[in-house]
Amino acid sequence: MNQRILRVLEFDKIRNQLQEQAATSLGKDFAVKLVPLTELEEVQKLQQETDEAAQILRLNKVIPLGGIFDIRPSLKRSVIGGVLNTKECLDVANTIYGGRQVKDFIEDLEEDLPILKDLVEGITPLRELERSIKSCIDDHGQMMDSASEKLRGIRSSIRTYESRVRERLENYTRTKSNMLSDAIVTIRNDRYVLPVKQEYRGAIGGIVHDQSASGQTLFMEPKAVVDLNNQLQEAIVKEGQEVERILRELTGNIAEEEPFLSENVRILGSVDFISSRAKLGQTMKASMPKMNDQGFIRMKQARHPLIAPDEVVPNDVEIGKEYTSIVITGPNTGGKTVTLKMIGLCTLMAQSGLQVPALDGCELAVFEHVFADIGDEQSIEQNLSTFSSHMTNIVDILKHVDHKTLVLFDELGAGTDPQEGAALAMSILDEVVSRGARVIATTHYPELKAYGYNREQVINASVEFDVDSLQPTYRLLIGIPGRSNAFDISSRLGLEKSVIDQAKSLIGVDSKNVENMIASLEKSQIQAQKEYEEAHQVLLESEQIHREIKQEWEKLEQKRETLYKKAEEKAEKALQNAREEAELIVSEIRKMKTNTELKEHEWIEAKKMLEEAKPNLVSKNKSNQKAEPKTQKELHPGDEIKLLTVNQQGSVIEKINDNEYLVQVGIMKVKAKRNDLQLVGKPKKTMEKPLATVKGSNYHVKTELDLRGERFEDALLQLEKYVDDALLANYPKVYIIHGKGTGALRKGVQEFCKRHPSIKSTRPGAAGEGGSGVTVIEFK
Incomplete structure (x- = not known):
């Protein structure tokens, strides 16, 4: 696309409006450089980007782009050895923070935004660099006393x-x-x-x-x-030197992260640019066009982007399938040139990733070239007439026209003898159409009114004129050539009837027939348009009824789902009661069992079987609904948990994978799913617990101590403290888990027990208690 075409179609004004929508100087820079692309895949990606940003706007949300600066000059200076001032460093920190906010905002959105989410994934948080800058410079750009101990002392x-x-x-x-x-x-x-x-x-x-x-x-x-x-x-001089040193150090840190910062800036500029395109589309009440490379254009109720919404007249335009050329005739100031520019400008906007002001479902083509010969481009310096100026431009256009070209001719053949100009205009149109280009031309020549009827790929069109008000309506009528309306206008202005009749007698029979035919076509077109609008209104009403029926159906489905949930809750309550009764029975049996009876793992299996006996109550409508994810916190070694399958408390030993943990319950170690574990509390430091002072006090301490993995000296210190705590808790016996290993830790535990005056006896753990990896201590 050459710059002349962008200027003629006033694309610069669109870029100016786009700059106004940008939130940052980075986005404005992208808007200034905006040019239409010519590859279908690239244009489709741009349109998809804009549509994703438009989805966010439809949710009444705005991408948080505040506090982001164009730090590229500062980054360049930092790399070549310059020293940034406090404001420049602060701008870097704020941009890092702003980038992280943008990334978190877009990633947290539930909508399907693949392009934007993939784009912001490339933003590097750089928290450490941000923290180092913010710890030295306050929000007003002043170096803080806490930046260094030396600076604190100097100040x-x-x-x-x-x-x-x-x-x-x-x-x-x-x-x-x-x-x-x-x-x-x-x-x-x-x-x-x-x-x-x-x-x-x-x-x-x-x-x-x-x-x-x-x-x-x-x-x-x-x-x-x-x-x-x-x-x-x-002292002030020393202060300046210390500030300079700190800034040099910060600048060095920034220079080290320059590649990541530059990439962050590029991504943030792209996000702002995409967002500004969506904002402009929202301002214009535009829609995303479907793009093709077949030269097909179809827009319903399309409006010129640069005319105020309360003044512009929307029109339907279609070209590229049944016909590849449109010849628009009609009076001056009727809107022919505006229609021409609207089609060209909407095409450039669509190829630039911008949405176009038309109804949803519009379709536009990607052209390699868009040419326009619009307006009086007479050059006084070159001593060219109006006709010569137009022909010079047309000659240049004909050198490049092919099937991937859109050509816009305004007043084709004007500025010379009408008969020769009309013949030349038809010849030029034949040449351009024969090359497969898409052509839209306006003309005054009456000879071209019949042009469309003799060419398969050409159709006539006109701009409507209201004879009663003597004003153009600016409505485009496809399929109908324009009438001159000279006699009707003269009559309305008061010209005597005899003069008008004399004039009518002077024109040929063929001209009269053509005018009558055009009048009949115009009347038929207006009637068809009226019927179309009535049918469209009926369609809108039908769609409204359909939406209401759909809403009622959804309410019915929700009510049915509510009944299912109530039934499920009732069944769950009954199961819970049964589970509690079973717990009481199990508790009583535990009290009565002996060492020769059931082992601990057998009780766990029995409890698990009881839990699995719960019926799988699934709502009939759940297949149509998204399951509500239950967010569960990750567990860490040492966390106190409750194993729901046996209703017993224990602690986490280690994490096996994202959904499975190894836990200690009593003297048993079992693997458990995350859903079966309930977090009771985080591990508490022993010294934070109050010490009991009398026997029988309600002192909280576990009945076992796990010393595995501890250094020998640390393990004995923990053992000594634990024995004291167990004695205060009035436990008759406790379990010391030291593992088998080399046996050094087991030997140290046993020697300690022999020396302790309150320990009555020790023995190795039984088969169900951990074997030789456990020492059981009984107190006096």
Whole structure:
């Protein structure tokens, strides 16, 4: 697409409107460079991007693009060794944060947005770099005292010096106020001074830094504060050097992440550009066109994008299947040129990824070239006439026309003898049509009114004119050539009937027949349009009825689903009651069982069988609904849990996979699904628990201690503390899990038990208790 075509069709104005919709300078930069593409796949992707952003707008949501800056110049300076100032560093941090916000917003949306979600996946969070910048620079772009310990100390000394200088100078304002023009402390040349009257210059003494316009006031630095001011200035210099060092360090960190930051900026600019295209479409009440490479254009109620919505007249346009050329005739100021530009501009917009102002279901083609010969392009400098200027442009167009071209001719053949111009216009149209191009031309020549009837690929069209109001309606009538309406208009304006009749007698019979035929076609077209609008209204009413019936059906389905849920809840409640009764029975049997009876794992299996006995109550309508995902927190080793299948508490040992964990319940280790585990609490540090002081106190401590994986010394310290806690909890016996391994830890545990005065005996664990990997301690 050459720049002349974009200028003639006023595509620049569309780009300007697009810039206004952009939220960042990055998006505006993309909008300025917008040009139509010529590959179907690329155009379809652009349209899909715009439609995804439009989906977000339809949800009344806006992509959070605030606080994002064009940091590309700063990144370039950082790479070549420059030092960024505080504002530039802060802009980098804010852009990192803004990019993360955009990424999280789009990824959290439930809608199907494959292109946008894939795009923002490339944004790198860079939290560490953002944190390092924000820890040094505040939101106002000022270096904070906490940026470094050295800077904190320097600024503390600056405040001290300033305080001491002010204190001494304020002493002058109190004791020698009569020598001062005003009892204030001010600053000149970055040094604290006093406004001294000229006659007391010698009494005060010191350095004069400035004087008033009248010369009656001298701004003097008394000798008593010269050294303090010098020390203050030295501290200020050191402060600047430390700030410079910190900024250089931050700039180095930014330079290291430059590839990721540059990619983030590119992606954020693309997201803003896509969003601005969707916003422009929403402003225009536009729709996404279906794109093809077959040269087919069909738009219903299409509007010129640059005409105000309350002024523009929508029109239906179709070309490319039954006919490849449209010849529009009609009076001046009737809207022929506007229609021509509207088709061309909508084509350029669609090939640029923009939605077009037409009803849903519109379809547009991707052309390799769009040519337009519109308006009076007479060149005085080249001494070309209007006709010569047009023909020069047409000659250039004919050099490039093929079947992938859209050509727009305005007043084809104008500017020369009407008979020769009409013949030339028909010849040019024949040439362009023969090459397979799509052509839309406007003309005044009456000879071209019959042109469409003699060519298979050509159809006539006209712009409607209201004879009663003597005003054009700007409606495009496909299939009907335009009438001159000269006699009707003259009559309405008051020309005598005799003059009009005389004029009618002077025109040929063929012209009269053509005018009558056109009038008949126009009448038929208007009637057909009226019937179409009535049929369309009936269709809209039918669709409304269909929607209402569908809503009622959905309500019925929801009511039925509610009844199913109530039945399921009732059954679940009954099962819960039965489960609680079974728990009581199991608890009683546990109390009565002996060591020779059922093993622990057999009880677990029995409980699991009881749980699995629950009937699978599934709603009949669930196949049509999305299951509501239950968000479950990930468990970690040490977390206290409840194993729902046996209604027993335990702790997590390790995570096997995303849905399975190894847990310790009593003295048993079992594998359990995540759905069977309920988080009771996080592990608590032993020292945080209150120590019991008397026997029988309700002190919380487990009946076993797992020392596996611990260092020998740490394990014995834990064992000593645990035995004390178990004694306070009044346990008769406890289980120490040390594993088999080399046997060193087991031996250490047993030697400890022999020395402890409160331990009555020890024994290895039984087969169901962990065997030699467990030592059972019984207390006195």
